Amino acid sequence: MASPVERKHFLRTTAFAYRILLPSLAFVFVFIGYPLFYSISIAFKEYKYGVPTGNVIWFKNFLDILTNPTVAPLFYNSLVVTVKFAVVSVSAVVVISLGIALLMNERFRGSNLLKIALLLPYAIPGPVNAVIWNWIYDPSFGVLNGLLFRLGLIKDYFTITGNPNLALWGIIFAYVWKFVPYSAFLFLAGLSTIPRSVYEAAQMDRAGTWRTFFKITLPLLMPVFQMVLVIQTIFALLMHFGLVFVLTRGGPGNATTTLAWLIYNESFTFTRFGRGAAMAIFLSLIMIIFIYVYLVALNPERRSVRGQEA
Amino acid sequence: MTLFADSISGRKRRKQIFTLVGTLVVAAYILAPIAWVIVSSFQKEVALEERPPHFLPGPEILTLSHYGFIFTGNVPKDATIMIQAMYTMSGTFILPAIINSIIIALFVTLVNVVLGLPAGHAFARYRFYGNRPVFLLLLATRLLPAISIIIPMYILLQQFNLLDTKRALVGIYSAITLPFTIWILKAYFQNIPVEYEEAARMDGCGYFRTLLRVVIPLARPGIIAAAIFAFMTAYDEFVFATVLTHTMTSKTQTVVIAALAQGLSASRGLIAASAVVCLLPPVLLSLLLRKYVVQGLTARFL
Numbered sequence: 001m002a003s004p005v006e007r008k009h010f011l012r013t014t015a016f017a018y019r020i021l022l023p024s025l026a027f028v029f030v031f032i033g034y035p036l037f038y039s040i041s042i043a044f045k046e047y048k049y050g051v052p053t054g055n056v057i058w059f060k061n062f063l064d065i066l067t068n069p070t071v072a073p074l075f076y077n078s079l080v081v082t083v084k085f086a087v088v089s090v091s092a093v094v095v096i097s098l099g100i101a102l103l104m105n106e107r108f109r110g111s112n113l114l115k116i117a118l119l120l121p122y123a124i125p126g127p128v129n130a131v132i133w134n135w136i137y138d139p140s141f142g143v144l145n146g147l148l149f150r151l152g153l154i155k156d157y158f159t160i161t162g163n164p165n166l167a168l169w170g171i172i173f174a175y176v177w178k179f180v181p182y183s184a185f186l187f188l189a190g191l192s193t194i195p196r197s198v199y200e201a202a203q204m205d206r207a208g209t210w211r212t213f214f215k216i217t218l219p220l221l222m223p224v225f226q227m228v229l230v231i232q233t234i235f236a237l238l239m240h241f242g243l244v245f246v247l248t249r250g251g252p253g254n255a256t257t258t259l260a261w262l263i264y265n266e267s268f269t270f271t272r273f274g275r276g277a278a279m280a281i282f283l284s285l286i287m288i289i290f291i292y293v294y295l296v297a298l299n300p301e302r303r304s305v306r307g308q309e310a
Numbered sequence: 311m312t313l314f315a316d317s318i319s320g321r322k323r324r325k326q327i328f329t330l331v332g333t334l335v336v337a338a339y340i341l342a343p344i345a346w347v348i349v350s351s352f353q354k355e356v357a358l359e360e361r362p363p364h365f366l367p368g369p370e371i372l373t374l375s376h377y378g379f380i381f382t383g384n385v386p387k388d389a390t391i392m393i394q395a396m397y398t399m400s401g402t403f404i405l406p407a408i409i410n411s412i413i414i415a416l417f418v419t420l421v422n423v424v425l426g427l428p429a430g431h432a433f434a435r436y437r438f439y440g441n442r443p444v445f446l447l448l449l450a451t452r453l454l455p456a457i458s459i460i461i462p463m464y465i466l467l468q469q470f471n472l473l474d475t476k477r478a479l480v481g482i483y484s485a486i487t488l489p490f491t492i493w494i495l496k497a498y499f500q501n502i503p504v505e506y507e508e509a510a511r512m513d514g515c516g517y518f519r520t521l522l523r524v525v526i527p528l529a530r531p532g533i534i535a536a537a538i539f540a541f542m543t544a545y546d547e548f549v550f551a552t553v554l555t556h557t558m559t560s561k562t563q564t565v566v567i568a569a570l571a572q573g574l575s576a577s578r579g580l581i582a583a584s585a586v587v588c589l590l591p592p593v594l595l596s597l598l599l600r601k602y603v604v605q606g607l608t609a610r611f612l
Contacts (some may be wrong), residue, residue, distance in 0.1 A: 014438035021444070024429040024488050027421070031463075031485030032451045038462035103332045106325075114333055116600060117340045122598040123603075124344075124589045125546040127564040131571040131585045132347045135578065143346050146362035157361070177343065182607065189608040238455050242548045246568050260457045260549075268553060273461050287453055308417035 037210055043277040051272035061278035075279065077254050078262040079286075085172060085258060086236040086290075092176045093227075093232050100180065101187030102217075113122055119182040126178070126239060130246035133174035137247070138160055161247045164255040169257055171243045179235055183228045190224030191217070230294050259283050324368030333395040351376055351582035355386075355393045358578045372488040376583035379410030380404050396577035400570045404584045406558055407566035412591060414479050414562065415544035422491040423533060430495025431525060431534075435504065442454075445496070456486075456549040464553055474556045479511040480553075483544040490543075491536040494606055499525070538599055542592050563588045 017023075043062070065075045100118070104111050121129070136144050139159035148154045160170040194217065202212045218225070241260050244250060250257035250265060257265070263283065267276030286297040349367065350358060357364055357371035364371060375386035376553050385397045432438075463482065464473070502525075507538040510524045526533065548564040555561045567588050571581050598602045 010437070011435050014440075017432045017436045017438040017441070020428045020432045024425045024492065025444070025448075026427065026446060027485045027488055028451060029479070031482050032454065032459060035459040035462035035466060036454065038466065039459060042465070044461055082367060099332075100336050104334060105330065106329050108326075108329050108333075114336060115604070116597065117337055119596050119600055119603065120344055120593060121340060122607075123542065123592045125548075125564055125592060127548050127568045128585050128589045131567055131581060132343050134571055135350065135582060135585075136343060136346060138578075141359055141361065141363060141578070143350075143363050143365075146365075150362050177339075181340075185604055185607045234453060241457065242564065242568065245548070245552070246571050249572075253428070262456060263457050263547075264460075264553075267461050268464075277461045280455070280461065283455055284453075284458050287455065303425070 016116075039277045039280060042273055043281055045274050047271065047273040047275075050273060053109070055279065057274070061274045063283075064275065065278055071275070074254065074262060075259075075282075078257050078259045081168065081254070081256060082237070082258045082260075082286075085168060085175075085240060088231065088234060089172045089175050089179075089236050090232045092172065092200075093179050093239070094228060095295070096176065097180045097183035098187050098225075100184040101191055102213075104184070104188050105191045118184055120181075121178045122181040122185075124178065126242035127246060128172060129178045131179075133170070133243075134161070134247055137170055162252055163250045167248050167252060167256045171240065171247055174243055174247070175236070175240055179232065182235075183232060186224060186231075187221070190221050194220050206208045226294070233290055233294065234287070237283070237290070251301050259286070332367055347585050349583050351579060351586045353579060355389060355396065355577050355579050358582075373579075376577070376579040377587070379580060380583055392591045393577065396575055397580055398570070398573055398576050399586065400566060400573060401580045403561065404563065404570070404587060407561050407563040408588060408591065410476065410558075410560060411545050411562040411564070414476050414483065415541045417476075417480045418483045418487060418544040419537050419541045422535055423481070426488050426491035426536065426540075426564050427485075427526070428494060428521065428530075428531065430492045431499055431521065432491060434496045434499035435507070445492075447477065449493060451486075451489050456547075460549060460553050463550070467554060473554060473558050476560045478554060479544075479547075479551060479560060479562070482550050483540075483547055484512070486547075487540040487543050491540055493541065494536040495529065495532055497531055498529050498535075502528050516551055531602060531605060534599060535602040538595060538603055545592050 012022070044056055044058050045055045046057045046060075064071050066072055099116075104114055124132075136142055137160045137191060139145065139157060139162060142157075145154070145157040149157065160166045165179065198216055198220070199212065202216055207215065237260075241264070244256055244258060244261045248256040250261045259279065263276050264277045266272050266279060348516065349365075350363075352372050352374070353364060353367050354371050354373045373386065375389070378384055378386070379397050379401055383402045385394045433441060434566070467473045468477050504526050506528060507520055510520045515523060544563065545562075547562070548568065551562045551565045552568065552589055567581075567584050570576055570584055
């Protein structure tokens, strides 16, 4: 295969390809790669009032986060909040969007209008979404309170974002609303690849709706299902910041202090950059673990193939 | 036999009703929050501070004054001093902030198309050393939370005197969106037969000529999808923008509206109207080009 001529051609192509890729790679390196390396060096330093003291303290920031009695509880609490947020919102997004996708897959009159409507939450910027829900949840004049009051379900107006037991749920509901359409489109695209004949055969065998769903649709949809789970988990860990910022600012108390908010607060409210950077590295690690677990747990096929190879 | 037919048509009918009810529920779920913010944005401030709220406002409480303030800076004359005071300064920043956001998003889109197009093409068409690992490495940057590089970014931009500039945001957003753009375009190019390009090369077209004359026309839908994606991501970004901007030279709409909603004294109608104005550009864009948006959403994965 590797005759000298082919080899030379391969090397020439490589040189040419990298000349084309260079600007893109440079952008990504300058604005993502280098800062990432730099954040490790920040995490090893001591900062006071946003200025490095010059002391290199190596892993003290990391140890503080895990053991220091003033920081560690905050960190563990933020982990619990983050996981709770991610698990609930991802499950809700998956269930609701799958339902909507199944509905749209029926291709009735008006299903196209539904598709257009679904584009709206997707297109609305995150902070605007937060502002919309902030107004809906408003404890004094919000429409949610008004509606529940009118229906006689509540006796008095109440606060959602100011109640430690409800605040996270308020954020989750607003988050789910925005991210359902994205998954619904993915599920719909997945459903459209399942041939109609499969369903016709199931109907011949007089399989019920539920049986058809669990025995045919879901297994055939598994690759898409898995992908949606991974994407939604990434999104849940990345994209809730605007909602927390506008709706609760991590409160009341620390009820909605997710890891992302804690990092922001440590770094830019208390200007403890070293500690913030160390927390950010933890967040990146959590991200990697999450995705790895999903890919292994949800892909028995790939696992068994690998098992056979070994 | 008749029993059999009955049960089939009965099931069909039940299914139809189920579909209809389901559609109405989903439509209400999706549209109600948007409808409510639009309805609120046209109501007088006094009407917004009543319990219960006006679900279907009559003409006597409708007003355009919130939008008037955003576009002209004039506070409603018929309102009390107390209410006039609620039209805070930051309301007048909404329009400049949206313009900032659009300028930044347009530059990001330009960078994405100019750099991402040849890059996606190279990944799709050439066999070269490191093709797959470099591509995967690029994609992996997508997994990185913005918050985890915000601190070094802040410190670096401070050193280079680039805090509070649009340029810095354009650079960061381009770096965030480029991997995705390359991904979308690579997937798109792989679905176009290579023969067209080979024919052009055979006819003596150079690399750039082939790209301009053959590749770009063929890949137009993919390019549009990628461009919309880049635009919307840049327009939508909040974490970097809130930390790295301080004044109206670079503040984006996400930063200004978040700040406006947090001000305790701001007019509720003004906040609602601002939300509507801010969401218009991306919503109109995605409705006009919805075919490409949906294509871009799903093409990357399927």
